[in-house]
Amino acid sequence: MSAASDAAAAGRPLGEFEVIARYFTRPARSAGLGVGDDCALIAAPPGLTLAITTDMLLEGRHFPAGTDPHKLGHKALAVNLSDLAAMGADPRWFTLAIALPEVDPAWLDGFSRGLFALADAHRIELIGGDTTRGPLTLSITAIGTLPPGYALRRDGAAVGDDVWLSGATGEAALALAQLRGAVELDAAHAAACRARLESPAPRVALGRKLRGLASAAIDVSDGLAADLGHVLERSGVGAEVALEAVPVAPALATCHDTALARACLLAGGDDYELVFTAPPERRDDVLRAAEAAGIAASRIGRIVAGEGLTIRDAAGNAVPLAARGFDHFAS
Amino acid sequence: MSAASDAAAAGRPLGEFEVIARYFTRPARSAGLGVGDDCALIAAPPGLTLAITTDMLLEGRHFPAGTDPHKLGHKALAVNLSDLAAMGADPRWFTLAIALPEVDPAWLDGFSRGLFALADAHRIELIGGDTTRGPLTLSITAIGTLPPGYALRRDGAAVGDDVWLSGATGEAALALAQLRGAVELDAAHAAACRARLESPAPRVALGRKLRGLASAAIDVSDGLAADLGHVLERSGVGAEVALEAVPVAPALATCHDTALARACLLAGGDDYELVFTAPPERRDDVLRAAEAAGIAASRIGRIVAGEGLTIRDAAGNAVPLAARGFDHFAS
Numbered sequence: 001m002s003a004a005s006d007a008a009a010a011g012r013p014l015g016e017f018e019v020i021a022r023y024f025t026r027p028a029r030s031a032g033l034g035v036g037d038d039c040a041l042i043a044a045p046p047g048l049t050l051a052i053t054t055d056m057l058l059e060g061r062h063f064p065a066g067t068d069p070h071k072l073g074h075k076a077l078a079v080n081l082s083d084l085a086a087m088g089a090d091p092r093w094f095t096l097a098i099a100l101p102e103v104d105p106a107w108l109d110g111f112s113r114g115l116f117a118l119a120d121a122h123r124i125e126l127i128g129g130d131t132t133r134g135p136l137t138l139s140i141t142a143i144g145t146l147p148p149g150y151a152l153r154r155d156g157a158a159v160g161d162d163v164w165l166s167g168a169t170g171e172a173a174l175a176l177a178q179l180r181g182a183v184e185l186d187a188a189h190a191a192a193c194r195a196r197l198e199s200p201a202p203r204v205a206l207g208r209k210l211r212g213l214a215s216a217a218i219d220v221s222d223g224l225a226a227d228l229g230h231v232l233e234r235s236g237v238g239a240e241v242a243l244e245a246v247p248v249a250p251a252l253a254t255c256h257d258t259a260l261a262r263a264c265l266l267a268g269g270d271d272y273e274l275v276f277t278a279p280p281e282r283r284d285d286v287l288r289a290a291e292a293a294g295i296a297a298s299r300i301g302r303i304v305a306g307e308g309l310t311i312r313d314a315a316g317n318a319v320p321l322a323a324r325g326f327d328h329f330a331s
Numbered sequence: 332m333s334a335a336s337d338a339a340a341a342g343r344p345l346g347e348f349e350v351i352a353r354y355f356t357r358p359a360r361s362a363g364l365g366v367g368d369d370c371a372l373i374a375a376p377p378g379l380t381l382a383i384t385t386d387m388l389l390e391g392r393h394f395p396a397g398t399d400p401h402k403l404g405h406k407a408l409a410v411n412l413s414d415l416a417a418m419g420a421d422p423r424w425f426t427l428a429i430a431l432p433e434v435d436p437a438w439l440d441g442f443s444r445g446l447f448a449l450a451d452a453h454r455i456e457l458i459g460g461d462t463t464r465g466p467l468t469l470s471i472t473a474i475g476t477l478p479p480g481y482a483l484r485r486d487g488a489a490v491g492d493d494v495w496l497s498g499a500t501g502e503a504a505l506a507l508a509q510l511r512g513a514v515e516l517d518a519a520h521a522a523a524c525r526a527r528l529e530s531p532a533p534r535v536a537l538g539r540k541l542r543g544l545a546s547a548a549i550d551v552s553d554g555l556a557a558d559l560g561h562v563l564e565r566s567g568v569g570a571e572v573a574l575e576a577v578p579v580a581p582a583l584a585t586c587h588d589t590a591l592a593r594a595c596l597l598a599g600g601d602d603y604e605l606v607f608t609a610p611p612e613r614r615d616d617v618l619r620a621a622e623a624a625g626i627a628a629s630r631i632g633r634i635v636a637g638e639g640l641t642i643r644d645a646a647g648n649a650v651p652l653a654a655r656g657f658d659h660f661a662s
Contacts, residue, residue: 043479
């Protein structure tokens with residue numbers, strides 16, 4: 001820390017080890033050994049299953065250049081927490097690999113504050129990582145724990161199960177549409193959408209409460225239709241979703257471009273809600289779990305025999321899905 | 332797999348999920364659930380410590396554009412295995428986050444073969460990851476296990492301990508010097524150096540055998556002097572190293588530019604040898620451990636009171652260290 005302070009005071013650039021010491025090193029809590037050795041060390045939690053997930057975010061692809069570093073620190077961790085939530089896991093530890101085009105103390109300060117604020121809120125501990133120079137790139141691996149057999153996998157949906165959605169989808173995609181000038185929003189709706197895009201709230205508490213209750217779950221990162229489609233494919237079932245039952249956030253409800261709003265709702269991506277299935281006899285339990293987690297849960301459809309997703313409007317007609325979910329090599 | 336084959340047969344580009352299915356999905360072995368859900372699931376190994384490490388490699392910084400993909404697949408995992416080796420851990424699982432500028436089936440085939448060949452040799456299992464489009468970037472998080480209290484940390488070196496080095500340093504850096512035209516090497520030496528640079532052999536077997544024997548260890552990625560320096564700083568001690576005792580590989584011994592050869596030897600980096608400390612009464616045990624692991628171990632110095640590293644030539648004069656170790660923000 002003193003070397004870093006010296007460097008900052010002297011106006012010279014910080015080195016790699018100073019960056020790590022100054023912005024990314026905190027005393028190990030539950031880890032036996034944290035940042036600063038060849039590996040981090042943690043005691044394997046006896047009798048628990050480890051859930052492990054990795055996400056990589058690149059500037060210009062997953063977030064625009066110039067994104068507020070505090071929000072970026074939040075989001076880089078949030079997308080991984082969302083994967084843990086979709087598994088029903090309790091967040092425990094994470095590593096961060098980061099490539100930076102330059103050492104900018106103000107940027108690093110904002111980024112690390114955003115990162116640690118969300119980490120502290122979910123009690124997940126940074127235990128190690130890697131720092132290098134290059135195009136701004138963030139790769140986080142997060143580790144959670146849960147009791148054996150209680151993971152919310154993608155392959156457990158059964159015919160007759162209800163299909164549920166937490167919160168509402170589409171606002172993040174609508175924010176992107178506004179950023180590229182495809183739609184105009186009033187200030188309040190624009191702000192709500194930007195917040196959803198830049199500071200997603202991972203549904204960790206809900207995921208935890210769905211253990212032993214949901215038969216399958218996934219987080220909505222590529223769009224509701226595409227991610228529910230992954231569950232259907234893995235589970236070997238189909239689903240019927242009622243468009244009228246899919247909750248519509250105010251910004252989408254008032255959007256003049258109804259085709260765009262519908263595309264955002266069903267295929268937008270970057271929502272980080274949970275779509276999950278549960279037996280019909282557990283409806284009250286699901287509603288109680290969602291209430292306890294502080295998030296709405298909407299019953300949007302049911303699992304059927306066969307394959308694929310059919311979304312029907314109020315008249316019973318199938319809604320065509322113009323856009324598939326987000327595929328990083330298709331766009 | 333069928334979708335991927337269809338795409339390849341039809342000449343259309345593979346999508347993200349096809350890339351994962353075709354090149355990076357194998358049946359889960361020890362993992363309860365591998366590639367293809369929100370998280371991978373593994374049973375926490377009872378009574379063991381988990382060692383976790385992350386490295387990120389960028390094209391143009393950590394490897395040149397056009398690097399043979401098979402060798403790159405090897406190296407991306409090797410640098411992480413080297414961190415596990417430096418901790419004395421048994422390799423178990425890893426995740427891979429990869430950004431690709433394009434989907435090139437021949438490249439992916441070579442890369443995945445190189446990756447899995449080394450993974451199989453060390454019985455480490457790919458359990459998950461992320462795939463996206465962007466400048467070629469590889470971020471691997473590797474997890475190993477070891478008995479509690481047996482980790483080879485950086486902070487355990489004690490005054491009076493011997494300083495040991497596995498194998499020999501400097502050839503990878505000499506290969507880089509040759510690639511940028513700074514030195515000429517004969518064909519055999521050039522090939523030996525390129526092999527060290529492109530296909531490093533992580534000292535996993537040695538690390539495992541040093542458990543309960545070495546007092547501290549680190550892998551040499553930033554250069555012998557710099558990495559030994561990290562051990563000294565962490566342990567709060569100094570070291571005296573005898574230049575004559577540091578093994579010199581044939582390519583360095585015959586290099587006409589003796590200043591360059593010495594810089595490579597002491598500050599080259601990318602060697603992935605282990606530098607470690609052990610009490611003098613364990614010398615025979617160290618030599619037996621190295622022999623059993625199939626790698627030479629050289630006693631190059633000793634730990635002393637004070638701080639910092641002093642390297643002395645045969646006349647007892649301190650050798651000036653022109654280059655510090657590699658710092659990703661200093662160069």
